[in-house]
Amino acid sequence: MAGVILPGPLANSSRPATLGVLGGGQLGRMFVHAAQAMGYQAAVLDPDPVSPAGKVADVHIATAYDDEQGLAQLLQRCEAVTTEFENVPAEVLATLGAHRPVAPGAAAVAVAQDRRAEKAHFAASARLSGVGPAPHAVIESEADLARVPQALLPGILKSARLGYDGKGQRRVASRDELAAAWAQLGGVPCVLERQLGLRDELSVIVARGADGAMVTLPVQRNVHRHGILAVTEVFEGVLPVRLAQQARDATMAVAAELDYVGVLCVEFFVIDDGSADGALVVNEMAPRPHNSGHYSIDACDVSQFELQVRTLAGLPLTSPRAHSAAVMLNLLGDLWWRSGNPTTPDWAGVLALPGVHLHLYGKLDARPGRKMGHLTVTAADGHEARRVAWEAAARLGLAPWR
Known part of the structure; x- marks a missing residue:
């Protein structure tokens, strides 16, 4: 099979193949354990010197995710790279992907990083499955705020980027509450979703x-x-x-x-x-x-x-x-x-x-x-x-x- 990175020692190397992961949290830690159980070495890039994944990896590169020297070390050591969280800069994955197999790729992660792109993708995939997103509207300006259909209220206002575990979200029941919540979120691009039963x-x-x-x-x-x-x-x-x-x-x-x-x-x-x-x-x-x-x-x-x-x-x-x-x-x-x-x-x-x-x-x-x-x-x-x-x-x- 083309592109297969076999576990265990490589034919032309004295070391096992190394798989890299961006992020040192618990997901990276459990990826490292799985990779090592299958005969790979694992390298973690994470700025925290005591990150959960870094402590169990074969190699821990303690730099920022966009640090050029850290990324160069990761490329030097690894045959392929993944990520354990979606907020790693997509451009970093693109840089790595130009030299090594990277999964998931930069384009897919970029969609998941932005609720606007994510909703559009869900609407497109609904043509295949029949399951789409909740009724919603994108809010990027005062004009968008004024055009929000009344049918979307009450709703949940979510920041378009960097929201997880309930962060960057506000419940709104009226247009006044919507305007206030958008201001509280800093007037950043948001998605308003209709609140459903x-x-x-x-x-x-x-x-x-x-x-x-x-x-x-x-x-x-x-x-x-x-x-x-x-x-x-x-x-x-x-x-x-x-x-x-x-x-x-x-x-x-x-x-x-x-x-x-x-x-x-x-x-x-x-x-x-x-x-x-x-x-x-x-x-x-x-x-x-x-x-x-x-x-x-x-x-x-x-x-x-x-x-x-x-x-x-x-x-x-x-x-x-x-x-x-x-x-x-x-x-x-x-x-x-x-x-x-x-x-x-x-x-x-x-x-x-x-x-x-x-x-x-x-x-x-x-x-x-x-x-x-x-x-x-x-x-x-x-x-x-x-x-x-x-x-x-x-x-x-x-x-x-x-």
């Missing part, structure tokens, strides 16, 4: 190779709190079969329309349209592995991070099979604080429960809202996985969910 949230992770081959993880049901993922559930019956298949098809259409190479997560809302199952609208995408796919490390025979390695190295893609029902809990820095005082979560009590897998990311500073780790519960069926997860949540002081 939300029944559920789900996401799909797809891996697409350079040859166009695609595989997906099982569809994931998600629960968010304050704009941050709190719970992911993956088991038979957690979502209607029709909606799950429709979400899979729509995700593959998004990836194909982008000519995407790599691992991509697409998030959907299930809205109340009066039908038994509800209807899907596509919300946003992340050009990387995603928090909602972490359960795949423990519940699937191929994780999202192994898929990331395979797409980057040009290796064959096989459809992941879920061997267990799974519930994942996101562990935020709030767990390390009670009534303003530092505390240690009850890890012993949680680990005494059956099927519990704890993953902490090696971050030294536990701050409220900061992703410090995740906990996955696996079981033979969804009822048991959810029961144990509820008990684990209770022992950690996390709120229950339905």
